[in-house]
Amino acid sequence: MTAHILVIDDDPQERRSLKAVIESRGHAVHVAENDQAGLELLRKMRGEIDAVLLDLKSGEGNGLSVLSFLDRLRADVPVIVQTAESGTDLAVEAMRAGAFDFVVKPTSLERIATAVSNALKLHENDPSGRPLKRGRSASVAFSDIIAASAGMARVLELGRRAVQSHLPIMVEGEAGVGKEMLARAIHSASERSGRPFIAVNCAAIPHATIEAVLFGRNDQDGTDEGHLGKFKEADGGTLFLEEIGDLPLHAQAKLLEAVQKGEIVAAGGRSPHKVDVRIIASTSKDLIEEVKASRFREDLYYRLSVFPITVPALRRRKEDIVHLARAFAERFSAEQRLQRPLSLGSGALALLTAYDWPGNVRQLENAVFRAVILAEGNELTERDFPQVAAQLPGRAGPFATALPGAPSSPAAEQVSTVAGAPFIAESGRAPAAAPANVAASANVIVSTDESGNVRKLAEVEEELIRFALKFYRGQMSQVARKLGIGRSTLYRKLKDYGIDPDDPQKHAA
Numbered sequence: 001m002t003a004h005i006l007v008i009d010d011d012p013q014e015r016r017s018l019k020a021v022i023e024s025r026g027h028a029v030h031v032a033e034n035d036q037a038g039l040e041l042l043r044k045m046r047g048e049i050d051a052v053l054l055d056l057k058s059g060e061g062n063g064l065s066v067l068s069f070l071d072r073l074r075a076d077v078p079v080i081v082q083t084a085e086s087g088t089d090l091a092v093e094a095m096r097a098g099a100f101d102f103v104v105k106p107t108s109l110e111r112i113a114t115a116v117s118n119a120l121k122l123h124e125n126d127p128s129g130r131p132l133k134r135g136r137s138a139s140v141a142f143s144d145i146i147a148a149s150a151g152m153a154r155v156l157e158l159g160r161r162a163v164q165s166h167l168p169i170m171v172e173g174e175a176g177v178g179k180e181m182l183a184r185a186i187h188s189a190s191e192r193s194g195r196p197f198i199a200v201n202c203a204a205i206p207h208a209t210i211e212a213v214l215f216g217r218n219d220q221d222g223t224d225e226g227h228l229g230k231f232k233e234a235d236g237g238t239l240f241l242e243e244i245g246d247l248p249l250h251a252q253a254k255l256l257e258a259v260q261k262g263e264i265v266a267a268g269g270r271s272p273h274k275v276d277v278r279i280i281a282s283t284s285k286d287l288i289e290e291v292k293a294s295r296f297r298e299d300l301y302y303r304l305s306v307f308p309i310t311v312p313a314l315r316r317r318k319e320d321i322v323h324l325a326r327a328f329a330e331r332f333s334a335e336q337r338l339q340r341p342l343s344l345g346s347g348a349l350a351l352l353t354a355y356d357w358p359g360n361v362r363q364l365e366n367a368v369f370r371a372v373i374l375a376e377g378n379e380l381t382e383r384d385f386p387q388v389a390a391q392l393p394g395r396a397g398p399f400a401t402a403l404p405g406a407p408s409s410p411a412a413e414q415v416s417t418v419a420g421a422p423f424i425a426e427s428g429r430a431p432a433a434a435p436a437n438v439a440a441s442a443n444v445i446v447s448t449d450e451s452g453n454v455r456k457l458a459e460v461e462e463e464l465i466r467f468a469l470k471f472y473r474g475q476m477s478q479v480a481r482k483l484g485i486g487r488s489t490l491y492r493k494l495k496d497y498g499i500d501p502d503d504p505q506k507h508a509a
């Protein structure tokens with residue numbers, strides 16, 4: 001089948017070469033010389049482009065504008081970014097923003113052709129939605145929410161309690177933490193479950209039309225059925241107002257009235273209509289700050305935040321990562337009709353746990369999805385998560401060759417076999433979840449002494465600080481940040497333990 005590939009590159013020579021190599025694989029190529037022209041083509045050919053190959057230095061927007069455009073569009077198009085060695089930071093940013101893959105120039109045309117084939121493979125396997133924002137089933141039960149950490153157990157407890165009440169709920173948390181999933185679970189467990197759950201992303205609707213979208217619009221002959229408005233659509237059910245902090249002030253005033261009186265007035269109309277809607281709002285912004293800056297009405301804030309639930313970022317509940325990754329691997333294996341679900345090797349699990357996941361559960365879900373689609377064996381290994389490996393400092397993994405800008409050092413070499421995170425092991429043996437080679441590595445912190453007793457906290461702390469100094473090559477602010485302590489505390493501890501930051505392995509005489 002001929003696929004349509006859009007190449008965005010400002011260098012005419014590069015465009016010609018890329019066009020030739022992609023066409024030689026039987027695909028049709030469309031070229032654009034900058035982001036703007038690329039966006040235009042995407043708009044015109046919406047639905048027809050199967051993958052985008054984007055040079056990150058194209059145009060003024062540094063290519064990232066195309067990614068945010070795709071994001072806004074929730075377009076079903078994998079994007080492969082190309083960048084020069086000096087632009088690898090940008091490439092990593094792009095991966096976070098949802099790019100499918102990246103290649104660092106100079107690279108072989110073969111590597112690019114393979115990246116395109118992989119992207120098409122992914123696209124073919126999931127034509128329903130862009131991997132970054134996968135669709136979710138309408139009905140979500142609390143039992144579908146994977147929660148192994150104490151933080152998430154608390155969220156579920158609050159969620160279950162919220163089911164019983166009729167109060168508005170405010171779900172707070174970074175993008176991708178699972179706010180909508182929680183809102184859906186609350187709806188499904190409530191007596192409103194037989195009625196609609198309507199989600200509206202306030203950040204995605206132009207200010208000029210938001211009132212009509214929410215409250216409907218009256219045409220001259222009465223209410224236009226085509227513009228019922230989300231409140232009416234949700235009547236008897238739940239209205240999920242995503243990114244409520246982005247609601248413009250004029251719509252906030254109308255929303256306040258709706259919440260206070262249970263009545264709405266359609267845009268252009270005068271008479272109020274009764275509605276019975278439970279509101280669940282969500283925000284990734286600090287709404288108190290928005291109130292202080294007069295961008296959000298204080299009275300509305302208090303009305304909506306009667307029952308606040310904060311979903312913690314994934315990096316603050318790392319215990320969930322392994323469980324989530326396994327569940328996603330199982331789900332995607334079943335979706336791909338694999339004979340047996342793909343398992344996750346201990347190296348892969350350690351890698352996934354070491355990473356901070358700025359895009360939270362959604363990013364993890366996409367990483368596992370990509371890995372399942374492209375996997376060749378029965379088990380997912382570190383090699384199946386090259387983007388994650390590339391973003392861990394001091395890591396020389398399979399990706400190091402593709403990412404010349406990645407940090408490398410003797411420390412990096414030493415930790416490369418153990419996925420970037422120190423394991424806490426019992427004396428003399430590696431933990432079950434750790435790779436077999438972990439015990440032999442410098443990346444193990446032993447938790448018991450030779451007589452089998454738990455070691456002193458101070459000893460373990462000293463060892464961890466020495467490890468972190470080596471791992472981050474003596475970059476004190478990074479070491480302090482990663483250890484979760486202030487710089488002055490770090491300096492004090494160095495002094496207490498007699499650690500020389502320039503030679504952390506040297507023991508004081």
Ligand SMILES: Nc1ncnc2c1ncn2[C@@H]1O[C@H](COP(=O)(O)OP(=O)(O)OP(=O)(O)O)[C@@H](O)[C@H]1O
Nearest residue numbers: 136144145146175176177178179180181361362365
């Ligand atoms: N605890 C969880 N268990 C299983 N899947 C989860 C969990 N949390 C999130 N997900 C999945 O992660 C993805 C992102 O979740 P969701 O859309 O609910 O996040 P969000 O916080 O509403 O994101 P955004 O603010 O960007 O819209 C979804 O596909 C969801 O199914």
